Amino acid sequence: MPDYKAPLRDIRFTLNELLDMPQHYAALPGAEDATSELIDAILEEGAKFAENELAPLNRVGDTEGCRWEEGEVITPTGFKEAYAKFVEGGWPSLAHDPELGGQGLPESLGIVINEMVGSANWSWSMYPGLSHGAMNTIEQHGTDEQKQTYLTKLIDGSWTGTMCLTEPHCGTDLGLLRTKAEPAEDGSYRISGTKIFISAGEHDMAENIVHIVLARLPDAPAGTKGISLFIVPKFNLNADGSLGERNAVACGSLEHKMGIHGNATCVMNFDAARGFLIGPPNKGLNCMFTFMNTARLGTALQGLAHAEVGFQGSLAYARERLQMRALNGPAAPEKPADPIIVHPDVRRMLLTQKAFAEGGRALIYYAAQLVDKTKHASEEEKAQAETLLALLTPIAKAFLTEVGFESANLGLQCFGGHGYIAEWGMEQNVRDSRISMLYEGTTGIQALDLLGRKVLMSQGETLKAFTKIVHKFCKEQEGDSAMAPFVAPLAKLNKEWGELTMQIGMKAMQNRDEVGAASVDYLMYSGYVVLGYFWARSAKLAQQALAAGSDETAFYQAKLATADFYFKRLLPRTQTLAVTMTAGAESLMQLDDEAFAF
Template structure:
């Protein structure tokens, strides 16, 4: 298995030099997030992930979770690692101090989540879903519900899930069959079956708090009739501790391609006692708080698996001897040269590096917006929320698509050895493959971006971001070394708006045009977004070199990788542009029967 090392230098570059998160912390009043505190979190978080979680990654995959008579056992070492995680206070890092959290900025929580996911994707699912449940209860729960559940979830003694999908429906939640019948005491009897529930049952915590979508007996049809309920595995007793067993059980766990150490459960609710969160028939709005949190986390899984794959691939490429360089021997004292001398291996490694570091920048940019959105300035918070709404589907889909490409390339660098289990690269590939699928498939994310976020806002959300890019390009238009790349970004940014207008006009005549163009539109959007972020990094790197930076090779590497991105990856926008404008005719001409011919 590749040995994971947290990329702390790159993290600090983004944290301190590109996005100046310390200034953001000062602006939002996060006085506890001092430079010393942040440094300690990065260092200790890295140690925990490298020394505790990473060694469990392969063994967890090989052992998997075990189900017996409704009881799920996680792989050896998982429970103990979770206890260490809780003892270290990691679970409540960015949680509300009113319920036992440390109240540190959300961006710090995302930095930790990146390290956790890179070290052990499966293990990271357990606290990851808990944080999503915490965000939904915090945003929509009553004060009594917050006191009862958030304190335990923050501490980590209880964990959380979200229960949406049913055997007959995934994305189309309007046709769910789970029912909630009102009871005399104000609770509800929840009955139904949910599938694909991550961390639905396990042995790592004292209680599991399920957030369940269900319909009341008199609910309107479709998504307007969905309500959200808290359904704990054990009902809280008078002291707020886990008490009587509720009518919820795990019917089985799935046998999966990857993330085998994450329990993916079939959950049965048999007149289980549940408590309404928020208003009746407004549950989907409440659940979106959790889903958006989860989608950002899922997008980051593309980065996480890609980072682990890159670390393994670059190490192997420097050690594996095969053939001689085309320009002559580079290691004449050895029988062959390391494969890193070959242009195609470098193409793969640079593609991996460019996507990983670009996606990390996108993660931190989004993390900064999360901090501002939770800050005291109402106007800036509203602007940040709009940007987050726009960027969330791009983060989820673009980062998982490119993360899958990166992870596949890492396996390819190993050649035949990449296909062999003992090297660990094939596990990363299997683990990564789910990310484009769950938390809303990438096709759904693309429809959300183009149909709801862009066209649905009459372009307002898009303009909120393209205006930022435009101002950046204006400010850097005469940069002595980067003006060519700045001009290209400015051209694509303008083209982005023009493409959107043309697609909007086509959609007015034929709604299928949105579905036909949406995936290519999202990928185009992702490439332009990363180009903006790569140039932000390049501007900083140029300034540091001009100032005589001690670690000049680091900044020089940034500039070379930025050049590679603009020369080799950004041109993919042309193909996505052409495909997005190709229309729906070729997609819709065949009858359903003709697909079988």
């Protein structure tokens, strides 16, 4: 198994140099306590917990999996004990309201800790990870009583949360869901139905589990306009808030999965379970998007995590594995062969993983910075941040999980045949990463959301909010010859991005299938351009540090070399995507449905 080490130097570069988080926190109302000294201390302790407590359990979770026994789920060895230490360390409460038991630190700092925890052990991280969405949903839409009853326990970590959307007959199309909510005389509801693919739906790590459930009221309109949102606890509560009898919700079975074996993916049966309405009746889908947006950024983080783990594992192996000689002559003549890191194709694979991991980190931390602003900044800044998040969330979720899976595969490939063997841990990284492109909305769904809803329905205004930022950066570099290799292609793509959008939009006015035909290629194109922006900024900072005589020459030279690789080897993928996204829907739709079989 690869030994995970939190990449603290690059995390600090992204936080302090690229995004200037210290200045961001100083200007953010309520974030005054987030000093550089405190942040450093939190990062160090988070790294220790991830490396020492969670990473050793990663393979344990994969080999043991979870056990189902008469509706109860037993998690792998060590998971429960690690969660107790997680709670004892105060990690669940880090970025929540002090009035409800939180520590009041910014959401972006919580994202950084989530990266380290998830990279060390993604299966384990999903148990507290699902709670964040539940907390945000109750905090934004719950009553004061619901916040005191449920949110305080979720924040202190003694309870965990889930999201219950998917049913056996419907996944993304939630308008088809059948779970019912019958009003009871005491003002509560009786929830009945079956939900599937519920991550962390049942386990032995916390006292109680708070399910956030979509269901229909008896008089609800058909489709998505008739969905309401409910809190359904595993255990009902007594009048004094203590745990009472078991609610009528149970895990019917565990799914047998390709990966993330350490996390319980449950079939949950609600048999007239007692639940409580959150938000207005028939507006549950609107409320659930609070949860979904949190989960989508969390899943983007999974793409980063698997790229980072693949990179760390394959880099260590490439430095030690001896195979053949360097093409230009022996690099290690004292050894029987050279380490494979000298070979150009191995370096291509390593640099691809490094570029996606570090570029993905920049994108996610930037999105987290925007989340901070949506909660604490002025109304004007809040509106700007919400517009940018609307554009970047589907890109981050879909693009980073796609390239995270690519990176995990490249990590395995660096090992050759050994990568296919379980003991090295790289095949687990591939299997664990595959789900990230499916849950919280597949790549295709995110692409439709991006192109159809976020970009075209806003007449391109949402896109312009970001392209203006890129344009401004490029204009500021005019006259800097060292930045020309980065700025020239970036400025060209930034302009082309708008032109392609208009071209697709014009076609879609005649045939709506044009949106679906272009959407995934459009999203991937967008992702490469967005990462190109962050790599160009990183290159600028590296050049400045080297010119100033930094004593971390190796770090900044590596940053600059990776930026150069990204622009020469990865960003050109946009050229193909520009062709395919504008190829039209005809080549996809001309084959008769029945003719597929011939």
